[in-house]
Amino acid sequence: MIKIIQLSDTHLHADKSILLHGISTQERLEKLLAKIKSKIKNVDAIILSGDVSQDRSAESYINLAKALQPFKKPVYWFAGNHDDPRVMRDTLQQFDTFHPLDSLTLGPWQFLVLDTILEGSNAGYLVENNESLILENTFCALLMHHHPTPVGAESIDKYKLQNPEILEEFLSQQKKLPAVIITGHVHGAYQTSFATIPVISSPATCFQFPKVAPNLEIDPIGGCTFWVFHDNGTFEYEYVYNEKR
Numbered sequence: 001m002i003k004i005i006q007l008s009d010t011h012l013h014a015d016k017s018i019l020l021h022g023i024s025t026q027e028r029l030e031k032l033l034a035k036i037k038s039k040i041k042n043v044d045a046i047i048l049s050g051d052v053s054q055d056r057s058a059e060s061y062i063n064l065a066k067a068l069q070p071f072k073k074p075v076y077w078f079a080g081n082h083d084d085p086r087v088m089r090d091t092l093q094q095f096d097t098f099h100p101l102d103s104l105t106l107g108p109w110q111f112l113v114l115d116t117i118l119e120g121s122n123a124g125y126l127v128e129n130n131e132s133l134i135l136e137n138t139f140c141a142l143l144m145h146h147h148p149t150p151v152g153a154e155s156i157d158k159y160k161l162q163n164p165e166i167l168e169e170f171l172s173q174q175k176k177l178p179a180v181i182i183t184g185h186v187h188g189a190y191q192t193s194f195a196t197i198p199v200i201s202s203p204a205t206c207f208q209f210p211k212v213a214p215n216l217e218i219d220p221i222g223g224c225t226f227w228v229f230h231d232n233g234t235f236e237y238e239y240v241y242n243e244k245r
């Protein structure tokens with residue numbers, strides 16, 4: 001059994017006092033981590049599913065690393081549209097428990113990342129040549145920052161994966177389909193599907209975009225997702241928030 005916590009969309013700044021939509025993203029993260037402190041002790045790994053930084057600064061990544069270091073857990077990360085992948089890599093490699101996530105095998109599970117980042121775009125694009133990426137383990141969880149299927153929230157759906165046909169093609173080349181597609185980006189707990197595969201998105205640690213938000217109102221609650229991947233290929237997940245919903 002593999003236990004993982006997914007932290008997504010922390011949107012940190014170099015200057016911890018800077019607010020985003022009136023919210024201290026640093027304070028939201030720290031409050032969440034304080035709440036889940038004992039639960040995090042039981043996980044095998046932490047996965048960061050993108051948008052760690054809001055200002056793309058090295059210091060913002062250092063702020064994240066310092067917040068997670070006390071847990072002494074391996075941290076696997078991949079970039080979101082707000083990140084600078086080069087700065088992220090150069091900065092986080094200074095911390096020995098942090099690893100870029102491309103393909104990770106834990107027990108019978110493979111955690112495979114598809115890169116959806118296109119420089120200068122908030123929407124997601126898959127590169128056309130994914131032939132080197134194959135699902136090789138018994139069971140697979142496919143991870144990507146952007147969501148491949150609309151969640152029904154207009155404000156974020158316009159920034160979803162723009163070329164889902166590449167994902168379809170990738171999946172059609174596989175002998176076995178992934179058990180689940182895991183995303184960040186949407187700032188909300190959504191469950192959809194893509195080509196019969198469940199798509200599960202994590203709440204952001206900083207704030208959520210409500211489904212109907214004509215004036216880009218935000219919900220200041222922060223959350224994360226605890227995952228359990230069983231040896232028989234089934235999985236469970238639980239959303240945890242820093243305040244009562």
Ligand SMILES: [Fe+2]
Pocket residue numbers: 050051080081082145184185186
């Ligand atoms: Fe994003």
